[in-house]
Amino acid sequence: MKEITKITYREALKQGVREALQNDERVFLMGEDVGRYGGAFAVSKGLLQEFGEDKIMDVPLSESGFVGAGIGAAVAGMKPIVEVMTVNFGLLAMDQIVNNAATLLHMSGGQMNVPVVIRMGCGIGRQLAAQHSHSWEPLFAHIPGLIVLSAGTHEDARHMLAKALKSPDPVIVFEYTSMLNIEKEIPVNITRVDISKAKVRKVGKDISIITYGIGVYKCMDAANELASIGIDTEVVDLRILRPLDEETILASVSKTHKALIVEDAWKSVSISSEISARIMEKIFYELDAPVLRLAGVEVPIPYPLHLEDASVPQKNDIINAVKKMLNHD
């Protein structure tokens, strides 16, 4: 029998961090407000008391500095989990991530590994306006040398970190702040996830809906509604954005012959444009219809709720797009 437990996304993340700290002496967590404040999103609440200042390090506002220091500590034998509060501040650390984390192995001719894990909250959905609502997975997925993960489900939020810490190379983990309070059931007996693979979250035959991050539950909700009117969709959660698991994507589309790609990030030069291109390059003749993309509107995210909602694809947009592609009325 499958045992199930109910857990919030926040608690799932926290258990992941806690387990990592328990399992490996080399692991420590560093980030702004991770200790005394309890984590900007309360993910690390109580961990300072449990593990002490050596393991839970509050750092000054200095993203370039402390991310760079995390990279340095990784080079020198530690296993830092660096929390950049949100991706919105991640660009201040971008130079360290791109020019150090992602390149040291290569520049040193394979001599230097950078086993750092950088966690970042991200996403839209809390009316935080243009500077605090970014979906920048594509920016990071652009960089060779990085492994980019996206925790679109509670199960991944719980288990991704352990796998990420096994990587000899730098891993960026995107976590979705609008999901923190959401409770879901996850299986108890599954204790690891295969982060090198995309995951088919729902098997179906009529169309492949390919998505990641915040899109996963949105697409699952849409898929369930579509099922009630007889449309059988397959939902693929990319989960690893670099390197892309092309095999799973292409297998799904080769089966359904139709692909809808859904993401919150701005549409141009995005994950969806990359996947669309790969489908075209590799399995063009499998397609029964042009690939369709639903993505973020090309506008800095506005503050008012109605405009914010209109900036990214919603469940109904997904339902309508699927119906349109299947000529269903």
Place this chain on the structure above:
Amino acid sequence: MKAEEGQHLLYQMQLIRRFEEKSAEQYTKAKIRGFLHLYIGEEAVAVGVIQALTDEDSILSTYREHGHALARGLSAESVMAEMYGKKEGCSMGRGGSMHLFDASKRFYGGNAIVSGHLPLAVGMALALKKQNKKNITCCFFGEGAAAEGEFHESMNLAALWNVPVLFVCENNLYAMGTALKYTHSILELEKKGMAYGIDSVAVDGMNLMAVINAANKAVTKIKKTGKPYFLVCNTYRFRAHSMFDAELYRDKSEVEEWKKRDPIAIFKKYLLQEKLTTEQEIAIIEARIESEVQRAVDFAESGTLESIEDLTKFVYSKKTEL
């Protein structure tokens, strides 16, 4: 100080206080959403510094900027409407609490990336210098920001280029929940300015008269020399960092201790002592503020939401000619 002047300053501080108390109320009613960072306790800094500026001087601030906006003369209506996300807001509703802008008043935000506006302030001052203007650029930020690389780069550039920036560090002792002593190796922040050869002074930010004196001196000096100046105002925020903060990082007793130094109470006492006002006059000011704040709420309530068709407005200028 003239009575009228003193009363106006009291009015400004009290307006900020009441406006923000009302904002917090409206936030709990979900009329205001997103992040809301209150300035309560720090009013003497914005009011004391901004009174030293002329309308031609520019101001940049952080996400904790309601006080600066009001002290600059943005109307309570336009700020409240902005926080309601209404078209009548000072940023058309697009920005919300953290992004108040009014170019006509040379109020240039409302920046929510900590320290992101410091280089901007240096650049604006550089432009003033290149244009041979006598105005200055005033830039407010927290002590948390002073740990960022951009702070240090900006200080160096401003000093190197001799540009007229007034850097005002509002040291409220906490960057979110992390205390000064956990984020800075040197607690006398003014020393950081000195390291770049910038005139740097620390002042009691809970005492309006002290801030006024320090700010007036600073502005006079900048206008005379054209050089940057670093003013550290030591202050305290009475409220949580934002509406999401459980305040696990400080004792209630510490907050209570600081509340004894409430800048508004101190200044009121000073005005009364100096016979620059009376209890009756204060009551009149407070009544005026009550109705002004209520008008702001009414104005915001009756404002309009932009149409979704206009979503992609303001991404490029109307006429982009390339």
